[in-house]
Amino acid sequence: xxxxxxxxxxxxWAKTSQLLESLSSEDLARAAKEEEIHHRITNPAVxxxxxxxxxxxxxxxxxxxxxxxxxxxxxxxxxxxxxxVIYLTINPADxxxxxxxxxxxxxxxxxxxxPDNYSYTERVQTLLQNPLGVVEYFHNMIRAMIDGVLKxxxxxxxMHYYGIIEYQGRFTPHIHMAVSLFAKELNANCLVVMA
Amino acid sequence: xSQRANERYHICDLLxxxxxxxxRLLSLDENxxxxxxxxxRWPAPLSDPKQLYRNFYDMMQKVSxxxxxxxxxxxxxxxxxFTRLSAQNELLRLLTVNSKDVPFSFECGIAALDQQHxxxxxxxITDYSTVSICQRCHSCLSDSSLPAEALANFRWIGPMPDELxxxxxxxxxxxxxxxLFGRIFRLEERKNRxxxxxxxxxxxxxxxxxxMRLLDILPLSPDSLADIAHVVWxxxxxxxxxxxxxxxxxxxxxxLDSLKWLQKHHEDYQNVRIDTTELDKWPSVFITEALFxxxxxxxxxxMEDTFKDGFAVEDxxxxxxxxxxxxxxxxxxxxxxxxxxxxxxxxxxxQSLHQDLTINVxxxxxxxxxxxxxTYFTSAFPTLFPWGTGKHKDPRRDKSExxxxxxxxxxxxxxxxxxxxILNKLIL
Numbered sequence: 001x002x003x004x005x006x007x008x009x010x011x012x013w014a015k016t017s018q019l020l021e022s023l024s025s026e027d028l029a030r031a032a033k034e035e036e037i038h039h040r041i042t043n044p045a046v047x048x049x050x051x052x053x054x055x056x057x058x059x060x061x062x063x064x065x066x067x068x069x070x071x072x073x074x075x076x077x078x079x080x081x082x083x084x085v086i087y088l089t090i091n092p093a094d095x096x097x098x099x100x101x102x103x104x105x106x107x108x109x110x111x112x113x114x115p116d117n118y119s120y121t122e123r124v125q126t127l128l129q130n131p132l133g134v135v136e137y138f139h140n141m142i143r144a145m146i147d148g149v150l151k152x153x154x155x156x157x158x159m160h161y162y163g164i165i166e167y168q169g170r171f172t173p174h175i176h177m178a179v180s181l182f183a184k185e186l187n188a189n190c191l192v193v194m195a
Numbered sequence: 196x197s198q199r200a201n202e203r204y205h206i207c208d209l210l211x212x213x214x215x216x217x218x219r220l221l222s223l224d225e226n227x228x229x230x231x232x233x234x235x236r237w238p239a240p241l242s243d244p245k246q247l248y249r250n251f252y253d254m255m256q257k258v259s260x261x262x263x264x265x266x267x268x269x270x271x272x273x274x275x276x277f278t279r280l281s282a283q284n285e286l287l288r289l290l291t292v293n294s295k296d297v298p299f300s301f302e303c304g305i306a307a308l309d310q311q312h313x314x315x316x317x318x319x320i321t322d323y324s325t326v327s328i329c330q331r332c333h334s335c336l337s338d339s340s341l342p343a344e345a346l347a348n349f350r351w352i353g354p355m356p357d358e359l360x361x362x363x364x365x366x367x368x369x370x371x372x373x374x375l376f377g378r379i380f381r382l383e384e385r386k387n388r389x390x391x392x393x394x395x396x397x398x399x400x401x402x403x404x405x406x407m408r409l410l411d412i413l414p415l416s417p418d419s420l421a422d423i424a425h426v427v428w429x430x431x432x433x434x435x436x437x438x439x440x441x442x443x444x445x446x447x448x449x450x451l452d453s454l455k456w457l458q459k460h461h462e463d464y465q466n467v468r469i470d471t472t473e474l475d476k477w478p479s480v481f482i483t484e485a486l487f488x489x490x491x492x493x494x495x496x497x498m499e500d501t502f503k504d505g506f507a508v509e510d511x512x513x514x515x516x517x518x519x520x521x522x523x524x525x526x527x528x529x530x531x532x533x534x535x536x537x538x539x540x541x542x543x544x545x546q547s548l549h550q551d552l553t554i555n556v557x558x559x560x561x562x563x564x565x566x567x568x569x570t571y572f573t574s575a576f577p578t579l580f581p582w583g584t585g586k587h588k589d590p591r592r593d594k595s596e597x598x599x600x601x602x603x604x605x606x607x608x609x610x611x612x613x614x615x616x617i618l619n620k621l622i623l
Contacts, residue, residue, distance in 0.1 A: 025546050032542040041538075049545075050538055064540070099259055103272065110259040132607060140258045140272060148250035153242035 016052070019045040074162050074178065081160040084178035091174035092141045094134045095124055099141075103133035138173045156181045265319030266290060266332035267344035269608035278333050279325045282307050286336040287326065290314050290347040296591075298460060298582050299353040314347040318610045343595035344605055350597075352611065353582040358456035362578055365443055365483055366450050369414040372463060372574035374423040382428050382439060409463070409574055412470045414450055417477075421489045428490050440482055447477045453577075462583030463574040 023045050031046040041047055057065035078084060094100045098113035104126045106118075127134055151158050163177035258272045265287075271277060280286060282305045292301075294312045302309045303317040305324065319327050328336070335342035342348065368374065428434045451474060457464040569588040573580040580586075587602045597605075 028542050028546045032539055032546070035539040035542060046542070050541060053541055099255070102259060102261060105261070136272065140255070144251050144254035144258070148254045149247050152247055152250055154247055156241060 016048055019048050023049065070164060077160060077162050078178075078180070081180040084160075084162070084180045086155055086179040086181065088177040088179055089174060090142060090145060090177070091168075092138055094127055094137060094172055095120070097137060097141075100127060100134055100137040103137050104130035105133070134172065142175055150179070155179065262327050262329075263316050263318040263610040264329035264332055265315035265326040266328050266336065266342060266346065267605060268316040268319075268346045268350075268610050269329070269344075269605055270610055271329055271608075276330050277327045278330065279321065279327050280333075282320075282324050282326060284326075286333075286339075287313055287315070289336055289339065289341050290345060292347045292351075296349075297351055297353075298462075298584065301351065314351060316346060316610055341595060343592070343597050344601070348595055348597070349589045349591050350585045350605070352580060352585040352609070355578070355581050356456055356460070358453045359578050359581050362449065362453060363442070363444060365417075365420065365445055365486070366453070367578055368420060368423060369417065369445065369450055370454050370457065371415075371577055372409045372411075372413070372467065373571075374575065382426065382434070382442065409570065411466060412468050413454055414470065414473060416473060417445065417481075417483045418485045420483055420486045424486060426486060426490045428492050434490055434492070436482070436487065439487075443482045443487055445477070445481055445483060447474060447479050447481075450474070457577055457581075460582055461573075461577060461580075463570045464577070464583065 027043050027046060031041045031043055034041050041050075054065045057063040058069060060066060096115075098108055098110050098115075101118070101123060102108055102110055106126055108118075146161070150161065158179065158181060160180040161177050163175045165173050165175050167173055257274055260272055260274050262271050262274065262277045263269070264271060264277070265280075287308065288311065290313045291311055292314045294301075297314070301314050303315055303320060305320065308315060315326055321327060332342045332344065344350070362370075451469070454464075454467075454469050458467055458469065569586045570583070571587070573583045573586050577583075587597070587599055
């Protein structure tokens, strides 16, 4: 809600509104056809419309604009750091973790956890009541993996990683990471050659 | 003269390019050498896996706690972020509040603190004499200033009374003084009984509702619920009224009791009048039919990415309409489609909008805004703020103002989260 911008107050709005008013659904259909065969959209009004829509979408996380922005980030990071060599997916199992259960408010001893004392259904119901606990568990787990394992040289010297969190069908988070590993000298030189 | 200058320029240029060429060649040579070295070294020896596991284990050990900060009442997990203070510690005196301001008892059980009216979160007490305090609050207290996040900074919320416990969501909607957002309620038929987090995929666009002022006469008529909530049923079969009844049940006595309690204790409910004629019309227990009949039906959960049944449009798009159009529209737009070019998708979406759907957003200039109204949240969620205290804005917080975002984050981490959990567990 804090990101609301009033586009109609812009200086260029008078011009833009004229363009937008001239649009008909046939224009849109024609533009869609052009886009489908990967041609340039010829109608300036349609372009203007798309431009303002993408400006709005750019700030909304999860939108297509945001995703294409992240893709560009990933591309430029592979130009800068070299190509990623490892594609890593970490999917912490919230249902089988004593930690997630602890974060959800169950008083358990994490180090001597007896899974048999808590039935599967009971555990899952507890987690469903506490989505924030699961998110915190995921966050701490991934932090520990990146800081304690990846950065300490699990695959060799870490140059760069780029990760995106996704939510699967059950709406638990998991992370995909592209990891770039290079010896420092090699990488620095890649930069010079590219420049 | 100019010719000479030109020549000189050419010589300079030549020298410069020669110099550049030499240095460039040198640096390329150097690069080449180091690449060869790096290549020989590759693959670099891997770290000791045992050490890596130890790192990971240590880090996870550090975060395997539930610690409540006594000052700001939030839950933390990292033991490094907390310090323990003795109950006699002078720093805690900063958390003294005027007990006349607090409508409920906030005794924590430690006599030394209770005598001085020091407000801490009782869950933060360990060993009956020490209180855990998070680093942020501790450093603030050490500077002898009251942290903005502190509960004592007019952020107390208070215990939930029995009258308000286990209200269904429909009952809560009936007694709320304002309805800030349209609510989308999704019921799903699941074959494999695999539990999932309650969620909606795609983006939910929240359109401000036409709450121009707070309601003074409560409860709301159950017929008007269809304006503030939309129910989506996902499943192949028709929704079964007997199975879904628990979600739509209203108990008259419960609503009356909670309203009476709120009227007596909630800050924002002082001027509310209980509408007895409305209540007399209600049977003692009933199912909200109006809402039940407005259920949108989605055949298959697999198609949820593209469903648009959440669109609800008031049939008010007529030319002769004068004045403000009442705005009670909520909409779901899906943006999760990767296979197509997103421009193409937007264009197609726009076309479909163009044909038969129009969303009117004419909120007028009297819509409730959170930055104008201190009772914005407390009057809309009476079960979360049973005493109406702990507002996002409070003029008494003159020294340390809280930003809206910080206020919300504090609420999300509030220690009462687990109390709600216990409550839910009892119902289940």
